[in-house]
Amino acid sequence: MSKGIKNTQYQFPGQVDFYRGKVRDVYIFERTIAVVATDRISAFDVVLPKPIPYKGQVLNQIAYHFLSSTASIVPNWVTVCPDPNVTIGKKCVPFKVEMVIRGYLAGHAWREYREGKRSLCGISLPEGLKENDPLPEPIITPTTKADQGHDEDISREAILAQGIVDESDYAQLEKYTRALFERGSEMARDKGLILVDTKYEFGKYGDEILLIDEIHTPDSSRYFYKEGYAQRQEQGLPQKQLSKEFVRQWLIENGFQGKEGQSIPEMSPEIIENISNRYIELYEHITGKTFVPANGSDIASRIQKAILENI
Incomplete structure (x- = not known):
């Protein structure tokens, strides 16, 4: 299984800004943005310490599935999805x-x-x-x-x-x-x-x-x-x-709800694999498609190449 993508940190030609959200890394250009869906996971407004392999791919591909399916009724920002974890589109206000x-x-x-x-x-x-x-x-x-x-x-x-x-x-x-x-x-x-x-x-x-x-x-x-x-x-x-309610439930059962003084419970390899598998199940149920894991051998280079070729 892939180790997952926790952070990305590139510097692209023409890049004017960068924004890191709870889950996404956003590379900003003059009229375009490139959004990388990382494998970070958040709950109770807290980013958990370890990434969940394939979570970013799951969310990116579900979003692309629905954005493509609704484009005929509502125009959207997407121009291309060149990588399982990347979507590139118009820079909107x-x-x-x-x-x-x-x-x-x-x-x-x-x-x-x-x-x-x-x-x-x-x-x-x-x-x-x-x-x-x-x-x-x-x-x-x-x-x-x-x-x-x-x-x-x-x-x-x-x-x-x-x-x-x-x-x-x-x-x-x-x-x-x-x-x-x-x-x-x-x-x-x-x-x-x-x-x-x-x-x-x-x-x-x-x-x-x-x-x-x-x-x-x-x-x-x-x-x-x-x-x-x-x-x-x-x-x-x-x-x-x-939904990702099962993640919140696991945290609650282990004494964490994002409140002051609470510590995030240790995420064992078994817990991480279980959460990853649940996200894959979500993908397959919601889209009706079989999940195909992305190549995890050199994720950073793969994502960098996809963005460079499409900005």
Whole structure:
């Protein structure tokens, strides 16, 4: 098995900047960006110390699968995917909001509802819902895109009032968000899954609004298994999820939730291999394709060559 890619550090001709996120290394050029999906893994807003082999390839290829499948309804930033871990595309100016859309009462929305709140981002929620129930219709619950710290819920009205996005652009973001969620939900149903909630990010390339970042990956979306969903709801049982929730659960069981004073548990080779295998299973279930591991003999040179040939 590959050892995984923890960090990359190249300097390319014409490169004007570099950005390292929790998972991705981004090489910035005048009008283009090259995004390397590393094998870093984060949970509870903390990057864990060891990489997970093939995780970056899994996320990059799932994102490319869905970006390609939705390009006919929403234009996106991608121009080429020249390597299993690399996507190259247009350098956009991001909108300072993330468009979260929810079809079910789960996660953050459920926690707010459980505390008695019946309004989320200015949208009223009906009484009598249980965790993981379907909402009457999908709702858009935007968050601010924070440069530091946590993103925060924000209403459509506040976004417009604060001038974060102008009204005509925001109307287009909403339209694109609903179209993407509808297509993503259809594709999930075809694979025996329910797309519960997800987020989309958008940016401008000149005057054109483009979909940016990843979409419909297990890091950015929540999926339930369709089979048995109704029975589990009737019986008040937890839903079977297809997401990276299993990583969070392992950390919780070993005394870590990202809180002050807690130590990240030791990730043994067996744990790392198990997480890697689970990500590969996610890829195959979501896309319906067989996973083909990338050549891991000289990953750094392979990625460098792919970017050099396509910038």
